[in-house]
Amino acid sequence: MRTLFISILLLAPAGAQTLVAQYQAGSAGAPPVAPNPQSQGWTLTDPSNGAVVLTDLSRDGSTGLNAWVVDDQVTSGGGRAHYGQVFAQADLDQATDWGWEMAARLRLVQSSGLCVVMDFATGSSAANDRYLVWLEVQGADVLASNSLTGVSIVCPGAMNGAYHTFAVRKPSGAANTMAEFLFDGAVVGSWPSSSSGAGAPAGGMNWGSGSSGGTATANWNQVTFEKGTDVIQLGTAYCLSANVNSSGQSGQIQAIGNPFAGAGLLSLLADQLPANEFGYFILGNAQSFIPSPGGSQGNLCVAGNLGRFVSQAASTGTGGTLEIVVDTSALPTWRRSPLFPGRTWNFQAWYTDSNPGPTSNFTDAVSVTFL
Numbered sequence: 001m002r003t004l005f006i007s008i009l010l011l012a013p014a015g016a017q018t019l020v021a022q023y024q025a026g027s028a029g030a031p032p033v034a035p036n037p038q039s040q041g042w043t044l045t046d047p048s049n050g051a052v053v054l055t056d057l058s059r060d061g062s063t064g065l066n067a068w069v070v071d072d073q074v075t076s077g078g079g080r081a082h083y084g085q086v087f088a089q090a091d092l093d094q095a096t097d098w099g100w101e102m103a104a105r106l107r108l109v110q111s112s113g114l115c116v117v118m119d120f121a122t123g124s125s126a127a128n129d130r131y132l133v134w135l136e137v138q139g140a141d142v143l144a145s146n147s148l149t150g151v152s153i154v155c156p157g158a159m160n161g162a163y164h165t166f167a168v169r170k171p172s173g174a175a176n177t178m179a180e181f182l183f184d185g186a187v188v189g190s191w192p193s194s195s196s197g198a199g200a201p202a203g204g205m206n207w208g209s210g211s212s213g214g215t216a217t218a219n220w221n222q223v224t225f226e227k228g229t230d231v232i233q234l235g236t237a238y239c240l241s242a243n244v245n246s247s248g249q250s251g252q253i254q255a256i257g258n259p260f261a262g263a264g265l266l267s268l269l270a271d272q273l274p275a276n277e278f279g280y281f282i283l284g285n286a287q288s289f290i291p292s293p294g295g296s297q298g299n300l301c302v303a304g305n306l307g308r309f310v311s312q313a314a315s316t317g318t319g320g321t322l323e324i325v326v327d328t329s330a331l332p333t334w335r336r337s338p339l340f341p342g343r344t345w346n347f348q349a350w351y352t353d354s355n356p357g358p359t360s361n362f363t364d365a366v367s368v369t370f371l
Contacts, residue, residue, distance in 0.1 A: 003202070004152040004172065004219075004263070009153070012278050013015055014207055016096065017077065018226060018227050019225070019226055020087055020091045020100075020225045020226065020227050021041065021042075021085045021087070021205060021223075021224070021225045022040065022070070022083045022096070022223065022224045022225075023037045023040050023042060023065040023083070023206075023220065023224075024049075024222050025039065025058075025065065025068050025220065025221045025222065026065075026066045027059070027064055027066060028058070028059035028064050028065070028066065028264050029059075030176075031058075032058065032059050033056050033064070033066070034056035034057065034068050035056075035067070035127070036335055037068060037223075038054075038083075039365075042083035042084065043083065043084050044081065044082075045081065045082055045083075045084060045206075046080075046081040047079065047080055047081070047211075048074045048078070048079040048080055048081050048144050049171035051069035051079055051197055051221065051242075052070065052072045052074055052079065052080065052081035052209055052260045053067050053069065053072075054068070054069070054070060054071075054081060055071075055293075056068055056069070056070075056306075057069050057071070057219055060163075060219050060221075061161075063107070063161075063162065063163055065163055065219050065221045066194075066221065067106075067107065067219035067220060067328075068115075068219070068220045068221075069126040069217065069219050069341050070082075070208045070209050070218055070220065071214055071217045071218075072115055072209035072216055072217070073215050073217075073228055075213070075215060075298055076116075078207070078211060078328075080115075080209045080210055080233045080331075081208055081209055082117065082157045082185055082203060082206045082207060082208030082209060082210065083207055083208050083223075083246065084201055084204060084206040085205055085225075086202055086203055086204040087204045087205070087225075087370045089203070090325070091122060091227060092122055092149050092203055093125075093169040094105045094153075094227050094325070095123065095129055095170075095227035097101065097172060097173065097174055097230040097258065097315040098172050098227060098228045098229070098230055098258070099169070099170055099171045099172040099227070099228065100120075100169070100170050100225065100226060100227050100228075100241065101167055101168070101169040101170075101224075101225070101226045101227060101229045102118060102131065102167065102168050102169075102205060102224075102225050103134075103165055103166070103167035103168075103182075103222075103223070103224050103225075103226075104118050104165070104166055104222070104223045104224075104363070105163050105164070105165045105218060105221045105222040105223075105323045106163065106164070106166070106218050106219060106221060107161070107162065107163050107164070107218075107219045107221075108135055108137060108158070108159065108216070108217075108218050109216075109217040109218060109219060109220070110216060110217050111135075111136045111137045111215065111216035111217075112135060112214055112215045112333055112355045113118055113136065113160075113213065113214025113215065114134045114136060114145075114147065114208075114210065114212035114213075115134075115136070115209050115210060115212060115214035115215055115216035116134065116169065116208075116209065116216045116218045117132070117133065117134055117135070117206070117208065117209065117210035117212075118133050118135075118166075118176070118205070118206070118209065118223070119132045119133065119200065119205065119206045119207070119257075119301060119337060119369070120168070120201065120204070120205045120209040121196045121201045122194055122196070122201075122203055122205065123196060123200075123202060123203045124196050124198055124199075124201070124202045124203070125196060125197075125264070126195045126196065126197065127195075127196075128192050128195070128196035128198040128200070128203075129177050129193040129194075129195075129196065130148070130193060130197070130198060130200045131146075131170070131179055131191060131194075132147070132148055132194065132200075132283030133146060133168060133181075133191075134146065134165065134170070134210065134212070135166060135218070135335060136145060136214070136216070137216075138154065138158055139159070140156075140158075140160070141154050141155055141156050141157065141158055141159060142154075142155040142158035142159060142164070142166075143155070143322075144181060146168060146181075146191070146192075146194065147212075148194035149192050149193075151189070151190070151191060151192060151193050153181050153183075153188055153189045153191075155183040155184050155188070156264040158183070160164040162266060163219075163221055164184055165182070165183070165185065166181075166182075166183060167181070167182040167183075167185075168180070168181055168182070169182060169187075169229055169252070169301040170229075171229070171230045171335060172230035173258075173260055175335050176313070176353050177192070177193040178190055178191075178192055178193070178206055179192070179193065179340060181238070181307065187232040190209065191214045193354075196350065199309045205223075205225050206263055206328045207220070207223050210247035210364060211335045214299065219255050225251050226363075227329060230336065232256070232257075232259070233255070233343070234254055234255040234256065234259055234266075234366070234368045235255050235347075235367050235368035235369075236367050237253075237357050237364055237365070237366050237367075238254075238287065238301065238346075238364070238365050238366070238367055239287075239289065239299060239301035239308040239348070239364045241299075241364075241365050242265065242297065242298065242299065242361075242362060242364040243298050243360045243361060243362075244314045244349075244365055245272075245273065245274050245294070245297075245299055245353050245355055246274045246276045246353050246354060246355040246356075247272060247273065247275070247320055248271060248362075249272035250364065251270055251271070251272050251298075251349060251361060251362065251363035251364070252270065252271055252272050252274050252364055252367065253268065253269070253270045253281075253347060253348060253349050253363040253364060254271075254364050254366065255267075255268055255270070255347055255366050255368050256268075256269060259339055259368075259370060259371045260371045261328070261338075261370040261371065262341070266325070266326040266328055266339070267323060267324065267325050267326065268281045268293075268309075268322075268323070268324050268347055268349070269319065269321065269322070269323045269349075270318065270321060270322040270323075270349035270363050271319075271321045271352055273316045273322065273349075273363075274316065274320055274351070274353050274354075274355075275316060275317065275318050275319070275322060275325050276315060276316060276318065276350045277315070277316045277319045277320075277353055278310060278313065278314075278352045279313065279314070279316055279349055279351030280309050280310050280312060280313035280314070280322070280349070280350060280351075280353065281292050281308075281312070281324060281347060281348070281349050281350075282302055282306065282307065282308050282309070282320070282347070282348050282349070282350055283302060283306070283307045283309075283331065283332075283345050283346060283348075284302030284303050284304045284305060284306045284307070284311070284345070284346050285304040285305045285332070285343070285344065285345060285346070286302070286303040286304030286346070287301060287302065287303060287346055287365070287367065288300060288301060288302065288303035289301060289346075294360075294362060295360075296350075296359065296360045296362065297353065297360065297361050298356060298360065298361035298362030298363075299362055300348070301346070301348050301362065302346045302347070302348050302365060303366070305334060306330055306333065307331055307332040307333035307334075309324060309332055310332070311332070316351060322349055322351070326345065330343075331346040335355075339370050340371075341369070341370055341371055342370070343367065343370055344367060344369040344370070345363065345367075345368055346365055346366070346367045346368075347366050347367075347368070348362055348364070348365040348366075349362065349363040351363075357360060360369070
């Protein structure tokens with residue numbers, strides 16, 4: 001039996017964390033040479049006009065890891081070079097509501113002043129939030145700091161020649177702007193946001209050397225930005241005996257997001273569907289069990305105030321899946337009402353199939369009471 005429960009303490013479901021951007025240098029021999037970040041979707045900004053050395057190191061000594069070296073020994077004003085990506089607005093919205101994590105696995109070789117940087121901002125205006133991280137050598141340790149907020153955290157033993165992971169993670173909720181700093185996977189302190197500005201990423205992430213005037217050499221093995229670090233599965237599954245489709249499986253539905261109605265985002269996912277068919281999600285405020293409605297091979301399990309997400313209908317693709325983000329301010333029901341606390345909604349997916357001839361089917365269903 002597959003039963004899901006509403007709880008803000010549940011861990012994110014498998015696959016809920018989604019990569020928005022990544023640089024991966026790999027390990028010795030895989031690949032033979034660390035790729036240029038530009039080949040993995042990163043844009044280079046280089047006001048140093050080539051004075052900052054940007055090259056691969058394959059492999060980095062005894063570590064067994066490949067690295068992309070950002071060697072900034074430029075002391076003149078503006079001498080810097082960094083890589084960046086601007087994220088789609090949908091990714092920024094979902095990251096803000098569902099949580100995100102920005103992380104870098106690197107080896108800091110040496111530094112003088114502020115130079116090594118990773119930086120995420122939801123935009124470059126004062127109304128946007130910015131999470132800036134400077135990394136610098138402090139004896140046997142590395143000091144992580146944000147010059148805009150005054151926060152500083154010591155990462156003990158991080159100058160031991162090994163690679164270490166430095167990360168900032170924000171939990172879900174648009175109103176919650178306080179993040180946390182992690183060193184090698186352990187939370188070591190809070191990381192507040194600052195108001196953004198003209199020098200910040202324009203809704204995305206930068207990494208490399210910054211414009212503070214310091215100098216440093218850092219070997220970067222991996223950089224990631226993930227959304228959905230605080231996503232949970234919602235509700236209780238019912239109508240569990242969904243009829244088998246032509247894939248040989250029964251279609252399943254999940255509701256993923258935040259149980260609070262005011263959180264503003266909810267996703268519906270359906271899988272184990274036949275490939276390259278057509279489908280959409282439906283909802284109702286009551287439950288039913290109607291076998292073979294309209295000649296379908298499946299069972300209709302929602303009733304009451306019904307709605308269909310027909311404007312978000314899509315192909316199941318080669319993977320046999322459907323996924324939508326729900327506009328919780330206007331559900332596709334009569335009068336397009338929003339989600340309200342204390343209300344229960346039931347969700348199901350309908351899809352076409354050929355089993356053996358043209359027909360349709362339904363997934364099981366999930367019932368969610370919003371808080």
